[in-house]
Amino acid sequence: MSKKSLVTGTLILTLASLITRLLGFGFRIYQSQVMGAEGMGLYQLLFPIYMLLWAASSAGIAMAIAKMVAAEVSKGAEGNAIRVLKISLVISLPLSFVLSTSLFCFAPFIARYYIQEPVTELSLRILAACVPFMSTACCLRGYFQGHQEMSITALAQIVEQVGRMLIIYLLAGLMVPMGITYICALGVIGMCTGEVFSFMMSYIAFRIKKRHLTLTPATLPKKEAFNKLMALSIPVTANRFLTSGLQSFENILIPITLGQYGLSSSAALGLYGQFSGMALPLLFFPSMVTSSLATALVPAISEAVAMKNKALLQRTMSKAIQFSALIGIGATALFLTLPYEIAITCYGMKEVGQLLKWLAIICPFLYLQNILTGAMNGLGMQKQTFKTNVMGSLICIALILLMVPRRGIIGFVIAMLIQSGFVCSMLLSYVLKNIDLPVDIRNWIIRPSLAGILCSLITLTINKLYLIKLFSSSVSTILAVLILGGSYTLILFFIGCLSIKDVKSFLGSR
Template identity: 35%
Template structure:
């Protein structure tokens, strides 16, 4: 049997590798979209996110987290059948909700597009998006079972498959549009989304069917009522929290283009700016979070098991190591995005504004990466109410900046709001965890030392840039990649001994 630490490490490595690969594919996809449908098209597509996020909150919401925790707890006592029972009861309920949500979106697509999203072009896209809600729900519920079992192979494969199918389907639709003389627009992104979710859902259904046959599992209705009551009782507060938070996210997303118009931008300019921030700059900032997201997924069931077993020391060490390495990664990301953000945005997306926004958004990296993992730990400890409080605080700050800062300062007002909200959320997460687990925080190891090393690494990278620039003046992309590699290598070399001790 593999030890718990090795299982956690292996699962994180698999998820991280897959996460980086899918994000690399995703970036090429976004570059392709920026060249085909433009920033305005990407902005229109991003307007759909409030609808898809709200559907996910209502249909899956707290059920995914509670299913993962409950399956992990049953697995800890050797009840594989109990885990399957929880999976199928939870999935059945979530799928029923998703079918209802899909029908409502189809019926009210015109109303949602015109009166809520404020963009009539999104109506036909909503009709297609509705079809993806049930298949996405199936996919999400099934992978929660594998995460609870700390089996990351199937989720990783489905994630990669979904991304590949999405990109290939969008490209196929693009070619069909071109061949028929139709100007490519954001509709091809929604078709790609539907195809990707359908492929991933089919793959996970086949995987779970094989898993059930391996253990000779048969579902019995006699256990369904008991499991449903347990899941619903635990999940409805979390679901209510998720819906509330998602509504605030939706308000923020819908308000941004309208507030941008108040500061003098036309409708197309407002949508383009929104598309550049949410479709180009923010995904780039989130790229390194493939590592922290993988850790967060693996931490929730692990922390839940530690709490159930009374291993408070393990919980304490988990929090300390998480804070340390999230800050190290975040501070390194600040250096890369602030020093090379303009070049990255211009080279990848051929858009100078993307580079400028990337330089500003780079400062949220430490807090962004830290929040994802600390929130997962809080959920693993069952502190869902505290997660709700910090999310509400952060989103309220962002909405206030959208309402009052954007009309006065333009898009920079929104970027300042993002930075301040992530900072507040991080502070609240640390305070809440400090009350739940008596961990220690070493500012020298977590902030001062990484910042000092960042200065050294930047100096090395700028020196390399000066040398490489002479020999590779005509290949700026390769020059940039090599400089960041040199910077990363010099920064990482200081932490290799610590990483080796952690693995041991």
């Protein structure tokens, strides 16, 4: 790994994530207005099915391709890298067609008895069409990741989002008047179009790259390539499929248990749509930095382990945890300070603001979980991560069944908090123990919390005394968010929680 590969990879993925999320977030506002809360609720119920398909057809094989291609490219064996890609397509394409056909045929059963919403049958059958495109695109992106060409993955994310936005915008006027079945299908058509666009872009990029390569003869036996791909991909696929299945079950339980709480089917779907389709995307928006950092941490930590450089490993991990804490606590301050203002500005719905306020305390755990998962992967501790995530999901499912029928949506918020706290505590204990990392309570918790409290007080005061009197609601909210972010950052530097040296040492010490 080159000296600046960690920062370069992180910055490229973060920039792509920023562009994608800005596009997606702006479009989600439009989508929520077009589809309504109930339509968004149905669409969000289908998303876990999409993630199951991705886990089964793409998750493991893409990772395996990246590892094997990286190994072959490091030896100058580009012909072998191409062979790995071809063998992966031989594996993934038939599997994707089996999954696609199965989903199409069993859509009525899944809609009625698993999702328990028969109106999703049409959407499931449309979703089935995108599986081969998704699988092929993931294989191609795995090839580029093996070359450490993160820009292709980044561009594919942007193209996918643009394709999704474009088709929904064009078809909204036609399908929305046709009723809730077609409103839900509209969201799935957008999802499928995004996958097709991503595949087209990845394929074109591959064809262009191949023309400029000096191909060496392939010396890696096909059987050996096949066996290695299967050995690497099957454990990851099984892990991702099980965890995605548990998460899917969690999501489907929510509207069901909200019905047990006393809400009608329409009201339960609407509340679930506000929660998962509106509040959670806002909550996860700042996590683009930690997600990108977690992706780049895997090779960085793996290299430090291989070099047996304990000091570098500890320094890298400590700063990663600290930056995650700063972002998580800052996000908590933001959503506790301006929940209703943000919700009204984005969706025109004050109810979403209440959900944001409840969820705000979970931010540090959610963001830290990204970092710790990346660290665990870099340390080769995927089994422990898998066991912890499964235990966390089982705890969450039990709490949903116990609390949501009695407490409503706040019961699920409590379940999420307990689950996130448990998973983070377990993963953190594994990381601290394996690299002998001391806990820096002052810089990880105390100082960021102090900065969060101070910036909240400053923002509330300025917003109340000046902004809401001088500007419109939307403008005052945007200015308040900027003031909170700016004051938080300045306070962090002022109290010594963050310094230019810290940033440079983390980004450039390699």
